[in-house]
Amino acid sequence: MKRTSILIFALLLGRKLNAQENIAKLTPTVEIGKSLFSNTSKRDFSRKGKVYIHWGWNFSWYDRSDITFKGPGYDFTLKNVTAKDRPSKISLDYINPAQLTTPQFDFRFGYFFKDNYSVSIGWDHMKYVMDIPQKVTIDGYINPSVSNPGITTGNYAGIYKNQQLEVKDDMLTFEHTDGLNYVSAEVERYDDIWVAKNKKQMLAMETGVGAGFVIPRSDVRLFGVGENNFWNFAGYGVSIKAGLKFNVTRKLYFQNVTKAGYIDMDKIHTTGRNDIDRAMQTIRFLENYTAIGYQF
Missing domain, CATH: 1.20.5 (Single alpha-helices involved in coiled-coils or other helix-helix interfaces)
Known part of the structure; x- marks a missing residue:
């Protein structure tokens, strides 16, 4: 028994x-990525396999830049050019679906391939406006008549060897205002800073690197001749970023990110005679954007 x-x-x-x-x-x-700020995770869920989308608005700052203009009868570089962005005034355009692309904006769509890593594609719609008038250093030559059909250059004709010149609007206006479009792919990392007891609200640091194409719509007048040119693939860009992401819920979040980047464009449209006239430019930029997003 x-x-x-x-x-x-x-x-x-x-x-x-x-x-x-x-x-x-x-x-x-549940595989939760280790945070730089803590040895233990307070989350009880993983982001792996989730997708997200966000939309926001930006301000941008630009370092001094060299711009080279080439075409029949001219080849000159304007050095240390200053410029600024052109944010839209606060209005209903920021929330009007028909006018959402008018202000400077950011759009991004991403996928978490690990809990704390994502890959994304997005569109940074910045604006670049050259300060006019301004004094710059000029190097190169300008004939009395340039392009084809000929454009009279007046008092700007000459051979320049790193001389000072005041650029006025009768010589040049130069803008990427519709806009300086940086279309990129990025890889991001997320590190939890704080997680609420209910596991819904949380604060994380986001860092990332990216690269992509620059597709500006350049509004240029060279010696009075030009147009608001059509969009074109003008070059490439690379960037790094860091910011904070605050989750109101597990799905809804707000984000503020600062991005530093380098843009190289060698096919900028100028007079509208794209087969003979063009400009080249490199830009170092700093961008800050605030966005609202949703994680599915």
């Missing part, structure tokens, strides 16, 4: 252990 009881107990215990092992095998493991 005693042996029978022991055997029954052993069988029941074995079945219980097997059941627990099977349950453990069926229960998925």
